[in-house]
Amino acid sequence: xxxxxxxxxxxxxxxxxxxxxDLLRDHKxxxxxxxxxIATARQWERSILEGxxxxxxxxxxxxxRAVESEWIKDEVHxxxxxxxxxxxxxxxxxxxLRAIHIRLPRIQYxxxxxxxxxxxxxxxSCWDIEYRPAARFHPRFRPVGDRYLIGEPLSxxxxxxxxxxxxxxxxxxxxxxxxxxxxxxxxxxxNPVMTEAHATxxxxxxxxxxxxxxxxxxxxxxxxxxxxVAGIPLRDRMNRDTPLPAADVVELIVNLCDAVQYANxxxxxxxxxxxxxxxxxxNQRPFLTNFIVAKIRDRPEExxxxxxxxxxxxxxxxxxxxxxxxxxxxxxxxxxxxxLLTGKLPFxxxxxxxxxxxxxxxxxxxxxxxxxxxxxxISKSLDDTCLRCLExxxxxxxxTASDLAKALNSWxxxxxxxxxxR
Numbered sequence: 001x002x003x004x005x006x007x008x009x010x011x012x013x014x015x016x017x018x019x020x021x022d023l024l025r026d027h028k029x030x031x032x033x034x035x036x037x038i039a040t041a042r043q044w045e046r047s048i049l050e051g052x053x054x055x056x057x058x059x060x061x062x063x064x065r066a067v068e069s070e071w072i073k074d075e076v077h078x079x080x081x082x083x084x085x086x087x088x089x090x091x092x093x094x095x096x097l098r099a100i101h102i103r104l105p106r107i108q109y110x111x112x113x114x115x116x117x118x119x120x121x122x123x124x125s126c127w128d129i130e131y132r133p134a135a136r137f138h139p140r141f142r143p144v145g146d147r148y149l150i151g152e153p154l155s156x157x158x159x160x161x162x163x164x165x166x167x168x169x170x171x172x173x174x175x176x177x178x179x180x181x182x183x184x185x186x187x188x189x190x191n192p193v194m195t196e197a198h199a200t201x202x203x204x205x206x207x208x209x210x211x212x213x214x215x216x217x218x219x220x221x222x223x224x225x226x227x228x229v230a231g232i233p234l235r236d237r238m239n240r241d242t243p244l245p246a247a248d249v250v251e252l253i254v255n256l257c258d259a260v261q262y263a264n265x266x267x268x269x270x271x272x273x274x275x276x277x278x279x280x281x282x283n284q285r286p287f288l289t290n291f292i293v294a295k296i297r298d299r300p301e302e303x304x305x306x307x308x309x310x311x312x313x314x315x316x317x318x319x320x321x322x323x324x325x326x327x328x329x330x331x332x333x334x335x336x337x338x339x340l341l342t343g344k345l346p347f348x349x350x351x352x353x354x355x356x357x358x359x360x361x362x363x364x365x366x367x368x369x370x371x372x373x374x375x376x377x378i379s380k381s382l383d384d385t386c387l388r389c390l391e392x393x394x395x396x397x398x399x400t401a402s403d404l405a406k407a408l409n410s411w412x413x414x415x416x417x418x419x420x421x422r
Contacts, residue, residue, distance in 0.1 A: 273332030334389020
């Protein structure tokens with residue numbers, strides 16, 4: 001079977017999935033794309049480089065964000081050297097192809113700016129596959145369980161699939177999650193669907209979507225039903241070239257601190273705070289989601305500490321002998337604060353060839369560059385507050401998310417919570 005590596009910017013994931021990935025899958029083409037949300041540090045070994053080597057073809061989704069990405073430039077240069085004649089550029093949005101720094105303009109691209117049957121036919125012809133329009137039409141909703149209808153897929157993250165659903169009894173939209181690859185069937189202690197449902201079942205907070213149900217289905221296996229939040233992931237709203245204003249970032253983090261503190265007070269440690277775990281609602285309020293690797297106090301687990309997304313993990317999360325506590329969530333909030341203020345991660349891979357061990361060493365031993373070096377407009381007090389969250393020694397960090405919120409409120413010169421929460 002033909003296997004295609006899909007190179008695309010993270011911010012373009014939803015449109016590339018809808019227009020390209022689903023089309024290829026519907027026509028029996030195997031696809032591989034880098035998971036931006038990796039459930040455990042050990043899974044980092046399934047790196048981009050391994051995916052590139054495993055694929056016969058290289059498909060590049062061209063957008064302004066993609067052609068400016070250093071990661072994608074590395075991937076393209078690898079493909080030019082290793083997969084000549086098997087590169088398929090797909091133009092999703094108008095962009096300057098010269099920014100990719102190779103001779104892509106000489107490689108004929110497939111124009112997907114206007115997605116229609118002709119464009120789909122041209123793309124599939126790259127692999128001598130006949131386009132079947134019928135393959136693109138699925139029932140809008142189909143039954144799952146005894147009361148829900150499952151609709152269009154919304155995303156796939158941390159090896160879970162998410163769908164828009166309908167509760168036929170209460171007549172409302174819901175979010176339905178299931179194990180994307182059925183990895184943990186019959187293993188309730190490791191099943192991420194069950195972990196998230198159990199972690200959030202007792203949490204009642206305006207910034208944490210509620211869980212309504214946990215059940216089994218012959219086709220989807222164990223699935224959970226959660227409150228559907230209208231909005232988009234924070235990662236899709238970030239622009240690394242233009243960091244958000246400091247006041248807006250602090251307002252967002254302060255309100256996330258409130259949700260994190262509430263979860264911690266109720267014996268739940270999130271362990272995976274990152275842009276992909278935050279939904280910005282239509283009312284601009286942030287929602288804390290994605291509790292699938294949460295640690296629940298006094299509940300045994302087999303996975304140990306090595307869970308989370310590598311670039312956002314605290315040093316103690318790599319040590320199975322250390323009992324992690326709420327200060328790993330303070331670290332996660334600090335990484336998020338740093339990234340939003342500077343447009344950069346405090347710890348990141350220097351190249352495709354940097355492996356998990358090098359990244360872990362960097363997080364354990366290297367000091368992050370002060371925020372003011374990346375963004376001179378940031379005040380020293382805000383810089384110091386963020387860097388305190390990223391102390392290697394957790395005893396030197398803020399003890400709780402609430403303490404971090406107090407420091408940020410002090411920077412703003414105001415006290416109390418926004419929007420009257422709690």
